[in-house]
Amino acid sequence: MTEARQIAKARRRTRWHIAVFLLPALVVYTAIMIVPLAETLRLSLDRGAEFVGLDNFRTLFGDPRWSDGFWNALRNNTVFFLIHMAVQNPLGIALAALMAVPRLRGVVLYRTAIYLPTILSFVIVGFIWKLILSPLWGIAPSALDLVGLKFLFAPWLGREGSALVAVSLVSVWQNVGIPMMLIYAALITIPDDVIEAAECDGVTGFAQFWRIKLPLILPAIGLVSVLTFVGNFNAFDLVYSMQGALAGPNASTDILGTFLYRTFFGFQLQQGDRNMGATVATAMFAIVLGGVSFYLFVVQRRIRRYQM
Template sequence: MKQGFSWRVLVFITPALLIYAVFSALPLLDTLRLGLYSTDDTGARTFSGLANYATILNDPQWSASFWNAMLNNLKFFGIHMLAQNPMGLLLAALLSLRNVRFAAFYRTVFFLPTLLSVVIVGFVWQLILSPLWGVSERLLGWVGLADWFAPWLGLESSALITLSLMSVWQYVGIPMMLIYAAMIAIPEDVIEAAVVEGASPWRIFWQIRLPLILPTLGLVTILTFVANFNAFDLIYTVKGGLAGPNYSTDILGTLFYRTFFGYQSQVASPTMGAAVATLMFLVILLGVGAYFLVVQRRLQRFAM
């Protein structure tokens, strides 16, 4: 019986394992392998060990581009953590309250942008923010803030922040729905007991709801981290492969694209691109590992 059961399980999981191996595991291993080679002017590849990584981290030109992209990626992630996730928490807390009219409609409206193509989102926001034909300056003028308008996507100081907020607008529905699902899963008996004891809604949120959804908040954080350090499409759609102005919106994804495929005056180098992709993988791996070793352990102790 046990042997037959194990064979049936193997039959069901084999297709998923094959798909994962072909489209995820093998490309990852090949990327790690390719990063250990270098390419000469003729296109021939020779094994060079860690030379590509030494070039990226030590060569003045390469290291400046890499660390600029890394810093911008950290800013991109930080803005999502400071804007997207607290906003998702607030929306989830409001929509999970009792007797909220049209709650399902509001959930749909906030989640709908996540279903849109990033190309469409980037194009629409470019039209809105354009200083030539956009409507943002006129909208600010209606509320007396016309002097605040600026070509935010064209300034080095504001381009990355603007793109980050565009991403926040599109994806705030994901943390909202995850946190909302955790909040409605809280037993009603716990909330009713607190109400009977005279606890205010604010106190119920801070002392009951928030501690019970901490594991979900941790999950939202790590998902945001992985998604932000894999980001590419929005930056490329709005600012192109150069991630201007003056590389102020350059992140690891766009740096990898320019390195691997080449862009304008930059010559393509698959081996250097594979090294950049491997460094991206290591950054994400270290972040996820730190989360499980530090944050997840504390959450488990708190739950116990």
């Protein structure tokens, strides 16, 4: 009994030590995350100093003065996300598979060159690409002319039909290094025994990647997908630096981040409304929370069953 009591006391001491070490992180997280989130939720339920319940959400979703801009921003944000899912992530997987080839030379140089744009400021990237794509002083027309494709050039950022795609592809160029590195890290952790067994069975090249490696890196691909979702539905910087707060032309590149900025802080003749801004922020939080929950409770479970 004495030994059991001593063990129990030692465990209790350990638990107190854990609480002490976690306390600073918990305080910081509460100050910069929990408190602002709670205040945002409170503001979304108020109008001035008066509690109005869900009236702000009814206004946001139903009043044409607000709903037209919100649904347009949500639609553009969805397209922005789908372009990343269709271009960035498959390209990242392909680049990671190429980097994982054992005999490939210059892997470190390639990885560094592809990952480098991810550490650049969004403002710098947006400004540089805005200059590159400018029809007046940009180098894009000259570059296309060198390969005989100048006829393909158009003022993509100035056209409603192409502006969102152009901004999305710039974002893909900047961020493709993130899925590449995550998938590459998953590929190099696959045991050599598995690869050798596949080679003994005659499974090599693309068939080996498709039948052996891809199922093993599905959790990493799922993580990349959910990070892409969260990042795209919280995006703001790049669109703002390339297209301004109005996200032109004619709000064709307006996403939830820029719509939230104009709603909360105001812009030009539009006066800021902190209650409606908090309502937009709460709606964004609900969208992100719903997407992440869907991944955790539906997609991740199916991935685990598939691997078993």
